[in-house]
Amino acid sequence: MLKHLPSFLSFSNAIGIDLGTANTLVYLKGKGVVMREPSVVAIHKESKKPIAVGIEAKKMLGRTPGTIEAVRPMKEGVIADFEISEHMLRYFIRRVARKTLFTNLSVLIAVPYGITPVEKRAVLDSAYHAGVDDANVIAEPLASAIGIGLPVNESAANMIVDIGGGTTEVAIISIGDIAHARSLRVGGDAFDASIINYVKRAYNLSIGERTAEEIKMKIGSAVPMEVEMREEVRGRDLISGLPRSITLSSEEVREALAENLAAIADAVHSSLEHCAPELASDLVVRGIALAGGGALLRGIDRFLSDMTKLPVFVGDDPMCAVVNGTGVVIESNRWRVR
Ligand SMILES: Nc1ncnc2c1ncn2[C@@H]1O[C@H](COP(=O)(O)OP(=O)(O)OP(=O)(O)O)[C@@H](O)[C@H]1O
Ligand SMILES: [Mg+2]
CATH class of the missing domain: 3.30.420.40 (ATPase, nucleotide binding domain)
Known part of the structure; x- marks a missing residue:
C-alpha cells in the first residue's frame, strides 16, 4: 500500500487542496475542482486586517493605495508568512466547506517534496485552525503524477x-x-x-x-x-x-x-x-x-x-494536475497499489 496515503479516507466529507505559490485549488469529494484562486491576500497595513483574498486581492498587487498591501504568503512552494497564509487557507477551506456543513471534514493538502517537518506542521496546523477534523499531506510530485493519470x-x-x-x-x-x-x-x-x-x-x-x-x-x-x-x-x-x-x-x-x-x-x-x-x-x-x-x-x-x-x-490540464491528484486519492476510499 502507498505509504503516503492517510487512513482518513473513509470520511464522507473530504477536500483536496493544492496550496501553491501562485494559485490555490480545492477539490471537493463527489464534486470535482470547486475553487481556483490566486494565493494572494490584501491586508490593511496598519491594522494588519485582511481586506480581500484570491482574485480580488491579486487585482491589487502592485496597484494598492498606501494603506493596503497585497501579499503572497507562499514563497518558493512553502509558507513564508504564517499568519497571512493561515488566514488565506481558512478563508478558502471555509468557503468550500460550507457546502459540506463541516461535518467530519478531512483535508488532504499537497506539499512540496522535501518540505521540513516544521513547514509540514505549519500547514497542518493552519488546516486544523480552519476547523477541519483531520488533515494530511501528500507529496506534490506524486499528486501531480496521479492527477495527470500516469500509471504510478x-x-x-x-x-x-x-x-x-x-x-x-x-x-x-x-x-x-x-x-x-x-x-x-x-x-x-x-x-x-x-x-x-x-x-x-x-x-x-x-x-x-x-x-x-x-x-x-x-x-x-x-x-x-x-x-x-x-x-x-x-x-x-x-x-x-x-x-x-x-x-x-x-x-x-x-x-x-x-x-x-x-x-x-x-x-x-x-x-x-x-x-x-x-x-x-x-x-x-x-x-x-x-x-x-x-x-x-x-x-x-x-x-x-x-x-x-x-x-x-x-x-492534460497541467495547472490542475496536483489538485486532481488529491481528488483521485480522496475519491477512492480504498486506494491500493497492486
Ligand atoms: N500560458 C502560460 N505561459 C507561461 N506561464 C504560465 C502560463 N499560464 C500560467 N503560467 C505561470 O504558471 C505559474 C503558476 O503555475 P501553478 O499554478 O502551477 O503554480 P503553483 O502551484 O501555485 O506554484 P508552486 O507549485 O511553485 O507552489 C505562474 O508563474 C504563471 O505565470
Ligand atoms: Mg504547484
Whole structure:
C-alpha cells in the first residue's frame, strides 16, 4: 500500500487542496475542482486586517493605495508568512466547506517534496485552525503524477516535472512512491523577475510583476517560433520617471528566460543521471510528463526534449494536475497499489 496515503479516507466529507505559490485549488469529494484562486491576500497595513483574498486581492498587487498591501504568503512552494497564509487557507477551506456543513471534514493538502517537518506542521496546523477534523499531506510530485493519470503503481518508472510559480519539482516515480526527487527554486515567478530585469537593463524601463507575467503568457516561449511575436509594454522610465511604452519581441523574452530554462533542464538532466539505471532506461520509452502552469510556456516540451533526447509531453490540464491528484486519492476510499 502507498505509504503516503492517510487512513482518513473513509470520511464522507473530504477536500483536496493544492496550496501553491501562485494559485490555490480545492477539490471537493463527489464534486470535482470547486475553487481556483490566486494565493494572494490584501491586508490593511496598519491594522494588519485582511481586506480581500484570491482574485480580488491579486487585482491589487502592485496597484494598492498606501494603506493596503497585497501579499503572497507562499514563497518558493512553502509558507513564508504564517499568519497571512493561515488566514488565506481558512478563508478558502471555509468557503468550500460550507457546502459540506463541516461535518467530519478531512483535508488532504499537497506539499512540496522535501518540505521540513516544521513547514509540514505549519500547514497542518493552519488546516486544523480552519476547523477541519483531520488533515494530511501528500507529496506534490506524486499528486501531480496521479492527477495527470500516469500509471504510478507500475514498477516501470515515470518522470514528472511540475513547473509552478515558486518551484520546479522533478520526480521519478515507481511502484507508487517517489524514487528520486529534487526541487528547484525556479518557476514562473523567477521567469517574471527575469523579464523585469531584462526590460530594465535593455530599455531603462521599470515594469511590475503583473505586466511581466502577462508578457510571459502572451509572447513567452522556450524555443524559436515559426512566427515570432511582439507586444507593447508600458512601464515607468527609470531616468525621466515618466510613463513610457516600448515594443518587446518574443526573441527578447526568450533571451530573458534562457538562464531559468537552462536551470530547469540541468535539474532534469542531473535527476536522470542520479537515478537507478533501470529507472532511467524506462524513461527512454515513457518519456517525461510536464505539469504546473510553467508547462504552458510555448515550446517548453520541445526545449526539454531537445536537451534530454527523451520524449516530453504536457499533461492534460497541467495547472490542475496536483489538485486532481488529491481528488483521485480522496475519491477512492480504498486506494491500493497492486
Ligand atoms: N500560458 C502560460 N505561459 C507561461 N506561464 C504560465 C502560463 N499560464 C500560467 N503560467 C505561470 O504558471 C505559474 C503558476 O503555475 P501553478 O499554478 O502551477 O503554480 P503553483 O502551484 O501555485 O506554484 P508552486 O507549485 O511553485 O507552489 C505562474 O508563474 C504563471 O505565470
Ligand atoms: Mg504547484
